[in-house]
Amino acid sequence: MVHHKLKEQFKRHGIDSAGLPSAWLEELSYAFEEHEARQAVYEQQRHAMMTLIENASELICSLNSDYRLTMFNSAFKRIVEARLGGKVRFGASLREMLDPVRDDCWLADLERAFRGETFTAVRCVSFDGGSYWLTASYHPVKRENRVEGVTWYAQNITEQKLAELSLTDSENRYRTLVNQIKEVIFQTDAQGLWTFLNRSWTEVTGFTVQESLGQPFLDYVHPEDRERNTLLFLPLIRREKEYCRHVVRYVTKDGGYRHVEVHARLTLDEEDRIVGTSGTLTDITERTELEESMLRAKEEAEKANRAKSVFITRMSHELRTPLNAILGFSQLLQLSEPRLHPEQLDKTEEIIHAGEHLLALIHDILDLSRIEIGKLPLELTSVDLEQELRDCMGFVKPLAEEKRVKLQLTVQEAEICVRADRVRLKQVLLNLLSNALKYNRPGGAVSLHLARDAAEGCTVRIEDTGLGIREEDLPSLFEPYTRFHSMTGVEGIGVGLSISKHLVELMGGTISVESRLGEGTAFLIRWQGNPHPRKDECREEAE
Template identity: 30%
Template sequence: MTALHFLRNVPIQRKLSLVIMAACALILVLACTALFVFESHMLKKTFARDLATLAEVVAATCTGPMAFHDKKAAEEMLGALKGRPQITAAFISSPDQKMFARLAAGEKFHSVEVFPRQQGSHYEGNDLFLSQPIMSDGEVLGVLRVRANVQTMHHDLLKLYAGMLSVVLAGSLLLSFLLSMRLQKIISVPILQLAGTARSIAQHKDYSVRAISLGRDEVGLLTDDFNLMLAQIQTQDDALQGARQELEQQNSALHASESKYRSVVNNVKEVVFQTDAAGRWILLNPAWVEITGFSIEESLNQNLRDFVHADDRAADQEEIQMLLQRREESFRHEVRYLTKGGGFRWVEVYARLATGTDGAVLGITGMLHDITERKLAQAELETLNRQLIATSRQAGMAEVATSVLHNVGNVLNSVNVSTTLVAEQVKKSKVANLAKAAALLNEHAADFGAFITTDPKGKQLPDYLAQLARHLQAEQVTLLNEMDQLRKNIEHIKDIVAMQQSYARVSGVTETLKISDLVEDALRMNAGALTRHDVEVVREFEEIPLVTIDKHKVLQVLVNLIRNAKYACDESGRADKRMTVRVANGEGRLKIAIMDNGVGIPMENLIRIFNHGFTTRQEGHGFGLHSGALAAKELGGALIVHSEGPGCGASFTLELPLDPASGNAGQPAPKSAEAQGTKNL
C-alpha cells in the first residue's frame, strides 16, 4: 500500500521510465527463465541420451564377463563410467535380480530391490535412472543399472544464466532507461503541456485558453476532449458571468430601487400601509405620524377600524370586507381618520388585496392621502360658487334688465315718434279754417240764402266746407292710427315689463312650459340688439313635448349665449351675419344649440373657455359662460362648445336630461353629476 501510494506520487516521466524498465526487465527475466528451463530440459535430455549411449557401450563390453561370470572383469568394465562425475551409482544385476558387479566408486546398494525396475531411462527429480540390458545372441545376460544426478549441472547452468542475465539485464535496463528518457517525452510532454494548460486556466480563470494537440493518439484525443470540455466550460462560464453580471446589476438595481423605495416611502406625504388578514397594521411609514399624530410603534398591531371616525366606520368596514371576500380588486373612498389630539383628518383611502404566492390572502395594502385641505377648499369653493351663482344671477338679471330697458327704449322711441306726428298733425290741422267758416256764416246768418247764392264768398263756401271736411276726416284717420300705434307701443312696454317681472322671480322654481316659447322669450330679450347689429336669426325648432324646467336658469343661460353669438357675429365684420337657434330631442336629451358664423374660437381657448374669469372681450367680466356651465350642471345637463377655429364660427349646445314619459327636463342634478364640455363642462 505504501509502495502504491509512493508510485501514485511519482512524476509521470519517472513512472513511464519505471514502466518501460520494468517491462524490459520482466521480459528479460521471463525470456531467460524460459531459456533456462529449455536449456535445463535439453541438458537433461542430452545427458540422458549420452548416458544411454555410454551405457550401451559398457553393456556391450560386459557381455563377455557376464557370459563367463567374470565379476572382476565386469567391475573393470564399469570403471569406464567413472569419467562421468554425475554418475552416483552403477551396478550389473543378474537375470535373477541379484547384484553381480558394481561401480566401486559409486553409491553402495546392498540390494537390487531399492533400484527402480523400470527399463530405459527416467528422471526422478534431479536423479536419472537408466537400465540397459546386457544381451548376447538375444539372451539377456544381465542388466546394467546406472543412477546419475544432474543437480550440479543445473547449478552450473543456473550460474551461467544468472551471470548472463545480470549483465544483459543491467545493459538492457540502462538502454531502456536511456530510451525511455527519450521516448517518454512523446507521452509526457503532451500530458505535461495539458497539465500546464489546466494549471494556467485554474490560476488565471481564463477558459479561452486551449491545449495544443500533438497527435491523434489517446493523449491527443484526451487533449481534444479537454478542449471540448473547456469550450463547454467557457460557454457555461460566459453564461455564468453574464448571469452574475446581470444578477449584480439586478442586485444593484434592487438595492437602488429598495433605497429609492424606502426613501420614497419614508418621505412621501401619503401614508403607505399594510395590514394582516385580521385588519391589524403591520406596516406604516412616517407620514402616518404627521397626519394622525400617533406614533408608528403604538399603532402597529392595532386594528385599523379603531382609527376610523365612528360615522365612517361601517362604510369603511363594508369596503374592506368586499375586498377580503374578493368581490372587488380594489377600492377608493374618502373617510375621516382620528388624530391623537381628538380631532380628525379627511383621508382618501386607496386599498387593494395583498396575496401570497399561493394565492392566500395576506391582508390589505394601499395608501392614505390627506385631503383635509382639499375638503376645506371644496367647502370654501362651494360657498364661493353659491356666491358666484348669486352674483352671476344678479349680473344676468342686470343684463336682462339692460336688454329690457333697451327694448322699452326702442318702444318709447316709437311712442315719441307717434306723439310727434300727432303734435305736427294737430299743428297743421284745418280746424282753424273751420272756425273762420263758422264766423263767416254767423256774420251772414240773417241773409244766409242771399249770401250763399249771390255773394262770391258765399258761393265758394259749400265747396270749401266739403274740402275742409275731407281734410278733417284724413286728419282724424291719421290721428286715430297714431293713437292706435301709441296704444300698441304702450301695451308692448307693459308686456316687456311683465316678462321681466316674470323672469325676475326666485330661481329654483320649476314650471311646465313649451321650450320653444322660452327660446323665443330669450330671443325677444335680445331682439333690439340683434336688429341693431343686422344679425339674421334662423330658427330650427323640432316638436318637443311640454317640459318641466327651471325657467329662470335656462333663460339666463340662453340670453347669455345669444348675446355672445351676437357679439361674435358683430366682431367678424361679415355682411351676412347669421345666428341659428336649434331645438332638438337627441337620444332622450333636450338640446338647445346657438350657432353663429362669427369670429370662431382658437383651439387653445376651447380648453379654458368655461374657466372663471376667462374672457376675450375687453368689456367682458369672464363669468357668464362659467356661471352658465355651473347652471347647466345644476340642471343635470352640460354646456358644450365646438369650433373649427378662428373665422369658422362657434356653437354652444345646452344639453338637458329629458324623460319623455314624465316630460321632465332640466331638473337639479345629483351632486355626483359632472359638468362637461368640448371643452365640455
C-alpha cells in the first residue's frame, strides 16, 4: 500500500502512481516512512538539546565567521545585557558590542578561537555593582580546515574563585606570620626528616631551609646530646605523653652550637597513625648563659660569704680574749686597795660599760656568722610564752623607767606553749623590747599581746608608740647592718633584727612588721601548727 503522503507528493509533481510497479511503490513507501521516523527523532533530540541549553546555568552562544550571534541561551542574554547595557539579538555582532579597551581580553580570546585554537580561560567581569569570575571555553567550528564559527560557553566560578583567593590570602598571611615568628617552627615525617622549617631556622643555626629539608633532624642535634634527646622523645613516641619539652644543643653552620628548648607533639593521620612530629625550637642561649653566669656569681658570693663568716668568727674569738682581760682588770681596779678616787672610778666604769657594749656587739656578729654558715645549735623544748614575756619585761623594766615608757602585757589565753630554744627566744624578745623602748618617746607605751590563732597557731605582738618606719624602708628592715634611726644616737650596728628573724625561722616561726611613720611600730611573731602542750607539761619538760 502506497503511503498517503507519498501519493500527495506524486500528485503535486503530476506523477501517476498507478502506472508504477507495485514493488517500487512499496519500497518508496518504506523509505519515506523511515525518513519521517528519523526526522521525528531528530526534531525530538533537537528540542531536548535546545531546552537543555536554554535552561543551563552556564552562558552558551555560537558565532559565525563574522562574529555574529547565531545562537545563545537565556543565561548568556541576561549576563551580557547586564554587562553591556543593551539588548542582545540574533545576528548581532559581538565584536561591535564589546568595548575595545574594557573588553580587550575577551576580544583577544575570540581572535585566538577564530585562529583555530581550542582553549579555556578564566576571566573576571564586572556588572550590577559586583565582580564575577567565569571560566570560558572556546571551540572553533571547522569545515575543510577552515574556521566557520565558534561555540562558546562559560561557567560562573565566583564562589570557587573567592574561596581560592581567600585560601591563598590566608596562606600568605600564615606564611608571613610563621616567617616573622622568632621561634623555629618545624615539621618532620615519620622517619624524622625535616618537612617544614620557617626562616628562623636559618637565623638560629645558619643552615638554609633548602639545604636542611629532607635531612634527619637528629643530624643537627649536638653529638653529645643525641642519645639524651632520643630518650626524651621516647615517651612521646610511645604516646605516654601528649608533648615533650626539653633543652638540647643544636649545632650551627659555623661549627658552634646553640642552646635550644624543644617543644614537640605528634602528627597523626585520619587513622590515628603517627606520620611525624611538629613543634617549635626556641633559642635560649642568652638565657642559659645568663643563668650559668648568675649561678657562678651566686656560688662565688656564697663562697665569699662563708669565708667572711669564718673570718669574723675567728676575729671574734681573737677580740674577745683581750677584751675579757680589759674588763677583768677594770673590775679589779674598782675593787683594789687603796680605793680609787671618784673621778678614777667614773673612768673605770666607762671602760667597763664600753667593753661590755663591744662584747655584746661581738656576740651579735658571732651569732650572725654562725647563722649564715649554718652552725648555730638550737635546743628545742616546750616554752611557756607568757612566762617568757613576763621574765623579759622584768629585765627591761629599769630601761622602761629610765625612758618613762609604760609596759603592759595582754594574754588572751593562758597555757600557750611552743617548741623553741628558750635562750634564743629570750634573746629575740629582749631585742624587740629593747628596740621598742630605745626608739620610743617619753611618756609612750609598749604593749605586748599573746593570743592563739584560729589555725592552731599563736602570735606574739610587740607594739610601741615611737618614731615609726617609712614604708619604703620596711622591705630592707631585716637585712644585716641596717639602721634607720642612727640619728637618734642609739648604740648598735644593725644586726639585731636580722639575727631575730633567722632565730625565729630556725624555731619554726615567722616574724613580720607593721609601721606608720610618726605613730609607731609593731612586730609580730607567729607559730603555725606548732604543738601547744599544757602548762604543766611545759614546766615538767623545763625541769
